[in-house]
Amino acid sequence: MSRADDENDGQATERVVIRDRRKINPNGTATGEPVSDKKPNGGGAHRAAEPEEGTGNATEAPAPQPGLGAELEALRTELDERTRDLQRVTAEYANYRKRVDRDRGAAAEQTTGAVLSALLPVLDDIDRAREHGDLVGPFATVAESLTAATGKFGLVAFGEKGDPFDPTRHEAVAHQTSADVSEPTCVEVMRRGYTLGERLLRPALVAVAEPE
Template structure:
């Protein structure tokens, strides 16, 4: 390019219009080619930038898809486990009833109880390994999301709203409720009779008796 410019200067100084015109035409052609190359480079840069953005979006979409798939897989697995465990819960009830009803008087009854307890222990260990937990009841505040109240009763031992008795165990699978616990809930100590009312109650039979004597 330097040599071309040097020839161009000499042609101008010598008044060589043809050489000057040819060089100017060549320089114009070079300038046009340069501009075309700049436009192509700019277009390629835009395509590369757009390609990077598309790649980032595709990668984000894939990560979201992977997370959704994993969450769905865990949900399906949890639902399947829940259904199986729910179908086994009546077995727990049967073991509990058998334990309460069986009277250990003979050696045979003791052997049967030991067999029952061994099987029940294995079953409990399996449930524990599957992240199954028992819903806490007696002495705990009543929680409608965990407990099913079938009765309210006065209690001198527990405050109002505290569970006094468990009638059927409840179970959790992780944070999911498999079955609510069936319970009785304290209604508080109740209203105590006043001493005056008690005295009137005690005196009433004597008054009636005196009336009968008449």
Template structure:
């Protein structure tokens, strides 16, 4: 027969206490312990959900910023495509504009020689031809400008290596050094990009740009 007092076997008092109904104090203690356990679990769950919400909000904001940057970049690329799509075609037309200008310059020289030889009498057919070439040149320039292509006008302005290409230097002390004094070939821009630099002649030997005017010969005596 097993010994009721041996280790591992409940004592008669323990069996009696187990069978006895719990008191109100014992039930209250158990309820408090359960509520504390549930509250701790709930707090952990709330913190976990708040962290998940914060992570989702951060991802949403990042996605929105990326989509906004993509939209702006796409709009800029579309605008650039529209603005510069005719660059290649416009560059080809510049040769036509050059030839028209050469024709007008040659006609002006021929007309001057003809006028000197015939006492200022011009051939009406020749005059009509020159007028037609001038109208054609003006119409071409209007068409180019309508498509964002503009001709540079560098004469009398400082040399700009971004828009001009120096062909020669000419001694000219009457203007500041680096001033464009002659245009050999017109330059053009499309939008804010250079389509073809202007070929120019640049003055040298004059005062430096921005230098104070000389005051030689001025009597400074009181």
């Protein structure tokens, strides 16, 4: 026995049998392929390696852009500036409305004061007629209606006998001394004064008595 035969005794010899299943066509060409009975080691064809899950197909999140933070800060700064501008414009508009309302009220008061000032001589005639007892009959009704109408516009009469003398509201046309007073006092009223709201429309003409 040869050495080669000794080596082959310890190894299993796999025999390969090839069967030719090709058919001969009438034109002399063969069809089909030889079939081998030899099976690949491992009992089947190796499947192609498939990529592992989670590798190669995963989409990575985009990295933040370097200039995004600066752009966001610039937008916040611009928003703050616009907010301050809006607040300033709102405050200016509120002040404008207050000023317009105040001017409108002052203009209306001046107009009303001008009309009432024109009626003051009529009211003086009514006062004189009342002092002399001539305010009777239909004339008294008209006088009362006129006085009530002017009062609705804020016209208020002042100046009565015995009132303390106030140089800001009274105009003294006569002076005298008296032991019956302890301070300058209006002892006679020649013409009543009138106010319209906080505005002095006309001072009262009075005679003043001072202490002796």
